[in-house]
Amino acid sequence: MTTYMGSGEVSTHRTDYTPDWLGKLAEDVTLEAAVMNGVAKGPEAVRSILSFARTLYDYQEFNVxxxxxxxxxxxxxxxxxxxxxxxxIVVIRYNEAGLVGNIVINHRPLRSVLxxxxxxxxxxxxxxxGTFFLQPEDLPYAGGQEPVQ
Known part of the structure; x- marks a missing residue:
């Protein structure tokens, strides 16, 4: 079974998870993700992006x-x-003050990332x-371009 399919066990599906670290963002926090172009900077940007992103899950099944x-x-x-x-996979790095300095989120598979x-x-x-996310020009065949051979 692929690692992104989960166990299929409905009893392990959570809809109530709120990470404690989300309330402890440093002023210079950065967010990078497989679904993004560029790096979001600052607590307002990170909270805005992650607050909406969290609403997209039907559920979460945690391994770790x-x-x-x-x-x-x-x-x-x-x-x-x-x-x-x-x-x-979400990796959080805390700064010396114990605040979240960097968040990196990697998603799979590509179809779901897109x-x-x-x-x-x-x-x-x-x-x-808006520009952090998929734009028409990001697609390989955008604007009638020929596929790369």
């Missing part, structure tokens, strides 16, 4: 949630977004965060 090393935290989970399976990014682009289209 917890501290790692002296200054890190990790979440490993699978979920569905509009019925499509998605796996996520779906997620498209939904985010539509939601944030009229905002300063």
């Amino acid at each position: 949630i917890g501290r790692y090393g002296e200054s890190g935290f990790v979440e490993d989970y699978v979920a569905t977004v509009r019925g499509e399976p998605i796996g996520s 779906l997620w990014s498209r939904i985010m682009a539509e939601h944030f289209a009229a905002t300063e965060y």
Whole structure:
């Protein structure tokens, strides 16, 4: 079974998870993700993006949630977004003050990454965060371009 499909056990599906670290963002926090172009900077941008992103999950099924090393935290989970399976690894790095300095989120598979990014682009289209997400020119065949051979 692929790692993003989950166990299929409905009793492990959570819809109530709110990460504690989301309330502890440093002023210079950054967010990078497989669904994004560029790096979001600052607590307002990170909270805006993640607050909406969290609403997209039908559920989350966690494999791991917890501290790692002296200054890190990790979440490993699978979920569905509009019925499509998605796996996520979230790596949180705390700064010397104990605040979240950097968030990196990796998703899989590609089909779900593209779906997620498209939904985010539509939601944030009229905002300063819209360009972080999938744009028509990002697609390999955009604008009638010929496929690369």
